[in-house]
Each structure stands twice: as structure tokens, then as C-alpha cells.
Amino acid sequence: MTGLLAGRKALVTGAGSGIGAAIAEAFAVEGADLCLADKTTGVDLAEVARRCEEQGVNVCSVRADVADELDVARLFSEAEAALGDIDILVNNAGILTECRVADMSVAMFDEMIAIDLRSVFLCCRAALPAMERNGFGRIINVSSQLGQRGGAGLAHYSAAKAGVIGFTRALAREVATQGITANCIAPGPIHTALSAGLSKEWIASVSAGLPLGRFGVAAEVAPTAVLLASDPGGNLYTGQTLGPNSGDVML
Numbered sequence: 001m002t003g004l005l006a007g008r009k010a011l012v013t014g015a016g017s018g019i020g021a022a023i024a025e026a027f028a029v030e031g032a033d034l035c036l037a038d039k040t041t042g043v044d045l046a047e048v049a050r051r052c053e054e055q056g057v058n059v060c061s062v063r064a065d066v067a068d069e070l071d072v073a074r075l076f077s078e079a080e081a082a083l084g085d086i087d088i089l090v091n092n093a094g095i096l097t098e099c100r101v102a103d104m105s106v107a108m109f110d111e112m113i114a115i116d117l118r119s120v121f122l123c124c125r126a127a128l129p130a131m132e133r134n135g136f137g138r139i140i141n142v143s144s145q146l147g148q149r150g151g152a153g154l155a156h157y158s159a160a161k162a163g164v165i166g167f168t169r170a171l172a173r174e175v176a177t178q179g180i181t182a183n184c185i186a187p188g189p190i191h192t193a194l195s196a197g198l199s200k201e202w203i204a205s206v207s208a209g210l211p212l213g214r215f216g217v218a219a220e221v222a223p224t225a226v227l228l229a230s231d232p233g234g235n236l237y238t239g240q241t242l243g244p245n246s247g248d249v250m251l
């Protein structure tokens, strides 16, 4: 533990795998107590919780579907009962499906918007009362570089992730005077369970076009979340989109 986040209480969604698990572990190393949320609380989440607890922080794990309004309300009440008020929220949970627009069902489009965009609204709305009461909050929303550049076969995902960026900018303006910041991380392609579902053709063509020539790993994304959550490192960022993306998008 190095203590950059000592005394903070963080809730990370989608913490059972990939980028969310890496962020949770990086936060634990920095001393934050953690609520780990995922739609299942199986072996993977228990293992992430165990690794975080090894850092000497308090950890609670909650099963919740972050696309569901009632589940999100229960998630925050269980998190606050276990840890107290949450001061850092990482909206990381997400899914990825692949389909051309011409072939896409309304159900596939709506599922993506519910899980990758509406969840961000639901969790922010649940977190804000305590952050406003305490005059401090750090909201970190995991978008994607595909929300900036678009991806063929991924219009629904690109739309949801662009929506996360727009939502975050608006929220950042809304809460700036209350000591609350809201920012996005828009990773490029990262080796996780999520990207393993993409077609080989898509992975090959994306890798060839990346200036750094490779996918990243989750441990290369987590330090950006630590920066945004930390004081003083994160203090002046709000409404921003930080891009650990192998150079795929240069703004």
C-alpha cells in the first residue's frame, strides 16, 4: 500500500474481470476500501476480493445488475451499510457484442444501451447524494476509443460509449462547484474476456493499425483510474476523456 487513496471508499462495477478487477486491485494497493460489484459473485469476484483484502483494506462484494434500477439502489444501500458513504465511483461494467447495423435487432441495440450507458446514469444518480453531502466525489466512467472513432460492426457499442462521454461532460459541468469531478477513461483494445469475443479478422485489422502495434493489458489502464481518483493528481481533471489506447485515437 502506498496510500494515495487512504481513507477513500470506492465502488467499482464489473469488478470481477478484466479492467474492473485491475482498477479494484490498484485502488486497494493505494489504500481505498472497496465495494466490488458484478452481475455474478462467483469465483472470479471472490478471488479479486481476496487479492484486495491482502492489501489490508475493507472489501465488500455485491451481486447486482447495473442496468437494473432496483438492483443499483440495493447495491448502493449495501455498499453504504458496509463501508459508509462512497467517494469514488468507477462505472466500468460493460458488454460487447458484434453485428452489422443492417442485421441488428432492436433487442441487441437496447441491451447495449441499457448495460453500457443507462447503467452509468443509474450508478451516478445513486452515488451523487452522498458526494454532494460530503462536498467530495470522483466519478470515473469507462468509455472506449470506439466511442471516439467508431468501429465497424460495433455501432451500438460505439453509440453507447460516445453517450458515456457526452453524459460525463454534462455531469462534470453540473457538479463542478460541489467538489465532484467526473471523467472518462477511453481505453483502446485491451486483452480481456470482453475483447476475446471479437472476431479474429477485427482483432487482426485493429492490431495492424495501432501506432504502438499491440493490444494493452488491464494493468496498463488501472493507473489512469488511480490518477483521476487521487489528490492532488486528479484534482484539475473534470469532463475529460483520458485515452490509454496504444495511439489509436490522438486528440
Ligand SMILES: NC(=O)c1ccc[n+]([C@@H]2O[C@H](COP(=O)([O-])OP(=O)(O)OC[C@H]3O[C@@H](n4cnc5c(N)ncnc54)[C@H](O)[C@@H]3O)[C@@H](O)[C@H]2O)c1
Residues within 6 Å of the ligand: 013, 014, 015, 016, 017, 018, 019, 020, 037, 038, 039, 040, 064, 065, 066, 067, 092, 093, 094, 095, 096, 115, 142, 143, 144, 145, 186, 187, 188, 189, 190, 191, 192, 193, 194, 195
Ligand atoms: N477490453 C477492451 O478492449 C476494452 C476497450 C475499451 C473499453 N473497454 C471497456 O472496459 C470495461 C471493462 O471491460 P473488460 O474488457 O474488462 O471486460 P470483461 O468482460 O473482462 O469485464 C466486464 C465485467 O462487467 C461485468 N458486467 C457485465 N454486465 C454487467 C451488468 N449488467 N451488471 C454488472 N456487471 C456486469 C461482467 O460480469 C464482467 O465481470 C467495459 O465497459 C468495456 O466496454 C474495454
